[in-house]
Amino acid sequence: MTASSREPLLVLEGLSKVFTRRWLGRGRELTAVRDLSLTVYRGDLFGFLGPNGAGKSTTLRMALGLIHPTAGRVLIAGHDLAAERLAALRQVGAFVEAPSFYGYLSGRKNLEIFAGLSGGVAAAEIDAVLERVGLRGRELDPVSVYSHGMRQRLGIAACLLPKPGLLILDEPTDGLDPHGIRDVRELLVSLVRDDGLTVFLSSHLLSEVEHLCNRIAILEQGELILQGELSELEREHRGLSLSVDRPAEAAALLRERCGVQAEAHPPPREGVRIRPGSADPAVLNRALLEAGFRVAALEPEPHWLDRLFLERTTTREAAPAGARP
Amino acid sequence: MSGLFALLRFEWTKLRGRRITWVPFAVLGAVVAVIVAVFHRLEFQHMLHLLRASFQLTGKQDFMNGYYMTAHAMNPIFNALLPIFIAVASGLMVAGETEQGTLRACLIRPVTRRALILGKFALLSVYALALCFFVLALLVGGGILSFGHGPLYTLNILFQNGQEGASMIPAAEVPGRMFLAGLIATFGMTVLAALALLISALVDTAAMAYVLTLSLYFAVLTLRSLPLLDWLYPYLFVTHMLRWQQCFYSHLPMGQILVSLVHLACYLVVFLSAAVLLFEERDIKT
Numbered sequence: 010m011t012a013s014s015r016e017p018l019l020v021l022e023g024l025s026k027v028f029t030r031r032w033l034g035r036g037r038e039l040t041a042v043r044d045l046s047l048t049v050y051r052g053d054l055f056g057f058l059g060p061n062g063a064g065k066s067t068t069l070r071m072a073l074g075l076i077h078p079t080a081g082r083v084l085i086a087g088h089d090l091a092a093e094r095l096a097a098l099r100q101v102g103a104f105v106e107a108p109s110f111y112g113y114l115s116g117r118k119n120l121e122i123f124a125g126l127s128g129g130v131a132a133a134e135i136d137a138v139l140e141r142v143g144l145r146g147r148e149l150d151p152v153s154v155y156s157h158g159m160r161q162r163l164g165i166a167a168c169l170l171p172k173p174g175l176l177i178l179d180e181p182t183d184g185l186d187p188h189g190i191r192d193v194r195e196l197l198v199s200l201v202r203d204d205g206l207t208v209f210l211s212s213h214l215l216s217e218v219e220h221l222c223n224r225i226a227i228l229e230q231g232e233l234i235l236q237g238e239l240s241e242l243e244r245e246h247r248g249l250s251l252s253v254d255r256p257a258e259a260a261a262l263l264r265e266r267c268g269v270q271a272e273a274h275p276p277p278r279e280g281v282r283i284r285p286g287s288a289d290p291a292v293l294n295r296a297l298l299e300a301g302f303r304v305a306a307l308e309p310e311p312h313w314l315d316r317l318f319l320e321r322t323t324t325r326e327a328a329p330a331g332a333r334p
Numbered sequence: 335m336s337g338l339f340a341l342l343r344f345e346w347t348k349l350r351g352r353r354i355t356w357v358p359f360a361v362l363g364a365v366v367a368v369i370v371a372v373f374h375r376l377e378f379q380h381m382l383h384l385l386r387a388s389f390q391l392t393g394k395q396d397f398m399n400g401y402y403m404t405a406h407a408m409n410p411i412f413n414a415l416l417p418i419f420i421a422v423a424s425g426l427m428v429a430g431e432t433e434q435g436t437l438r439a440c441l442i443r444p445v446t447r448r449a450l451i452l453g454k455f456a457l458l459s460v461y462a463l464a465l466c467f468f469v470l471a472l473l474v475g476g477g478i479l480s481f482g483h484g485p486l487y488t489l490n491i492l493f494q495n496g497q498e499g500a501s502m503i504p505a506a507e508v509p510g511r512m513f514l515a516g517l518i519a520t521f522g523m524t525v526l527a528a529l530a531l532l533i534s535a536l537v538d539t540a541a542m543a544y545v546l547t548l549s550l551y552f553a554v555l556t557l558r559s560l561p562l563l564d565w566l567y568p569y570l571f572v573t574h575m576l577r578w579q580q581c582f583y584s585h586l587p588m589g590q591i592l593v594s595l596v597h598l599a600c601y602l603v604v605f606l607s608a609a610v611l612l613f614e615e616r617d618i619k620t
Contacts, residue, residue, distance in 0.1 A: 028617075070619070074441070075618040075619075076619065077615070094444075095445070105438060109434055109436045109438060110436065110439075111351065111434075113353065122344045123439060123440070126340075127443050127444055
């Protein structure tokens with residue numbers, strides 16, 4: 010099924026945010042997000058990527074009504090967030106930055122409060138969600154004694170009450186140990202596959218997005234620079250990786266004999282990268298063996314999304330002053 | 335309507351769970367105990383000394399009673415201590431939650447910002463009422479148990495802008511007067527709570543919210559004590575907040591009290607409307 014034939018659940022249309030700081034009558038404008046449009050369809054597990062300060066959090070906050078857009082609009086299940094805020098937010102479970110709770114109250118009481126703000130849920134539903142996120146038995150402890158991982162799980166539990174159609178999650182595996190990361194990822198996949206939820210996932214972890222998501226968007230300095238089906242992007246951007254002795258000579262040979270775009274990696278990751286195209290790995294392998302090369306591995310390029318991300322975004326230690334509120 | 339009740343219920347759950355909510359009650363209990371002890375040992379002798387300097391005392395001298403202690407202890411408690419507690423509670427409710435991130439978690443739920451603020455204000459009003467009447471009950475109870483009851487004599491210098499002499503209220507009227515004073519003081523506290531919510535809507539930390547609120551309150555209180563600025567008094571919200579003191583005049587000035595209540599209502603509407611408007615327009619960036 011193509012994206013266009015599915016029902017749009019979250020639509021951001023021409024979204025912009027300009028923060029204005031005034032000091033002694035002199036205004037200073039900082040553009041955090043510029044004319045951003047993207048669509049998340051029902052059933053998507055959508056990865057939202059961008060370097061620090063790209064405007065991801067501002068976008069998420071606008072999508073949830075925490076920040077008022079300077080221009081553009083947000084539609085959730087067809088409801089305009091500005092005009093039908095309550096109807097729109099009834100479809101959503103979310104946390105931004107990190108899940109926040111009343112530390113002096115128990116996990117269960119926190120869930121009752123947040124679910125109550127959405128109209129309330131039965132005690133059995135809270136039990137079921139606690140079971141699902143693995144917090145049964147600890148729900149009566151005050152949240153102040155919870156570990157970081159438990160708070161993240163409780164955050165996801167809060168998002169699931171009452172059952173939303175769309176989950177908007179900001180770095181849900183941030184700070185979790187490997188077991189926690191695996192559990193959260195499995196939970197997200199199960200929520201989409203078994204419960205029919207749609208997930209809009211903001212993450213720094215490219216491998217996470219690559220393994221979980223079916224569609225992605227990359228934001229850079231407040232502008233959308235890439236959006237699409239992950240499988241299509243993979244077809245367009247994922248090449249082959251070749252481990253071979255004498256990589257420079259092997260690359261030259263492949264260019265000459267097979268007509269592929271091949272380039273040798275400099276040390277320490279010595280090898281050859283073959284750009285995406287119609288190259289048949291078996292043909293390449295035979296050509297190399299016939300020429301006397303020792304091929305150790307010929308496989309789909311690992312970390313292709315990392316490479317694509319780094320190619321398309323500017324790597325910076327710190328975001329420019331205008332990129333974050 | 336059920337949504338507002340649900341909001342109130344959740345705000346109550348949060349307020350009740352916070353240890354700091356109960357600290358003012360403990361502090362007030364301790365303060366009343368100290369006041370009773372101090373009055374027992376010192377204050378009545380001091381009062382007698384002052385009265386003897388101005389009047390020739392004859393007959394039954396039963397003015398040193400629990401009502402006298404209550405009326406004179408209300409001044410520092412209602413004018414300084416309670417505003418501090420109310421400002422802190424208000425600051426924690428909005429700016430404190432902004433600081434913690436829990437406000438953000440509430441605002442991404444299907445609830446309007448206006449309902450959220452009004453729910454917090456409603457609960458703060460109940461909290462102010464509870465604090466005012468808790469301390470009033472302790473003072474009256476502790477005073478009567480320790481010193482008995484009788485007519486209430488108050489030194490005008492404490493309640494009537496430095497006028498000389500004393501006022502007298504018959505014993506039967508005193509409980510009603512104290513109840514009325516408590517209600518007016520509570521109304522004044524709700525205005526302060528609305529001001530604190532307004533300031534909370536502008537800042538991101540609880541400390542900043544209550545420090546600003548209290549600075550404003552005490553600054554205005556200081557202005558009010560300057561004789562040269564007496565033309566300003568009718569316009570200061572603090573003037574009307576302190577109107578509960580007039581419940582201890584010999585003749586209850588209902589006209590002035592009603593005017594002050596109208597002023598307080600106007601301040602309340604202005605502060606609360608501004609708080610709601612600012613809060614609705616505000617970007618939640620923390």
